[in-house]
Amino acid sequence: MNGDGAGVNTQAKRQTIATADGWYDLAKVVEERLARIGHGDREGVYQAFAREHGVSRHVPQRLARASRFLATLAEETPFEFLASRLRSQPLASVSVIARWYNYAPDHATRAAEDLVDGKISLTGLIAQERADRSTGERVAGATDRAWQTYASVKASEFVEGLYPAAKFVWAARGWGPDGPRFNNKIPGLLGRMKFLPSLHLAFTVSDPDRHLLVCVLSAQGEKRRVPTAIAQLVLTLTGYARRGYDVLLLVGLSEDLEVARIVLDQLGRPDDVQAHLLDLS
Known part of the structure; x- marks a missing residue:
């Protein structure tokens, strides 16, 4: 029963x-x-x-x-x-x-x-x-190979302006300024972010043991990001900063940049992540 x-x-x-x-x-x-x-x-x-x-x-x-x-x-x-x-x-x-x-x-x-x-x-x-x-009708983003290559080049040019000795070493999703790099992956959660069309690159700066992690947040013809999703990304990036990476966030929309900086201030870690506007037009 x-x-x-x-x-x-x-x-x-x-x-x-x-x-x-x-x-x-x-x-x-x-x-x-x-x-x-x-x-x-x-x-x-x-x-x-x-x-x-x-x-x-x-x-x-x-x-x-x-x-x-x-x-x-x-x-x-x-x-x-x-x-x-x-x-x-x-x-x-x-x-x-x-x-x-x-x-x-x-x-x-x-x-x-x-x-x-x-x-x-x-x-x-x-x-x-x-x-x-x-x-294949989708928003052009980090899964779009042409966009990945283009954004990688633009991000690399921006990085070279800040760090003249910077050298590209790997890309989280397999693409860099020189094309595919399938064997190079960033460990951890960052390369598996699903809600944002973001591209992740890394460079050596100053010396081979010092790494700069770069996240490019933008997509062709894309509307602004959901603030909570940006906050999730920024929180993840601050985690990498605490592991010893230099971290740079490049965004395509000024509204998204403002949200990212507000989140950093609220976390009390405004210097953990450098946030800048990147022209991808």
Whole structure:
């Protein structure tokens, strides 16, 4: 009897996660548990939640990612209401929109509006996202090879103006001013930043053991960045500064530069990261 009841309860929990009106509240539970442990055992949180709800450990990760995406979207002035409406959409739909938003935000938000208005289904949403991905119609950014090479050259010229003896040594995502450098990667979180079209380079300055880490934040025709995403990037960069790197942040928009400098001031580490405007026109 108890076993049957437990089975029914687990099935109900799974349905709650899958249904439109249930996943967001559960996502906030995951987020709250993660917030309590800080940089602790995140994997333990996921596994405990998975056991509690009878789901795969990947489900709480999907819940947390979807919740963070809606928080990011809500920071964009035109999209606060859209973000709130997406809370009542199935988790699978929001996950597709979040993935799409990473490389084509304008297309993703238009599709999201069609979704909440009932003009397309999840099946149609998936088909549109796949078609968009296959055509390569996306915001030019750090995954665009031509832009990477161009931005690397411009950043290198800027660095040489500050450090005449600077020598390019590696690029986080495999591209530098001289083309591909696939075997050279920056360790740690920086090379895996997903929400910003940022390019990461490194140079030696003064002596071979002193390294300058350069983050280029810009994209062709791109609108300004979400302030919370810039704050996340700046926080990561200050971590590299504390490890002994010289750190330089080059941004393409003056509004983004202002946000970065405000964040540095709020952290009480205004000298950890040099932030400058870079002309990529």
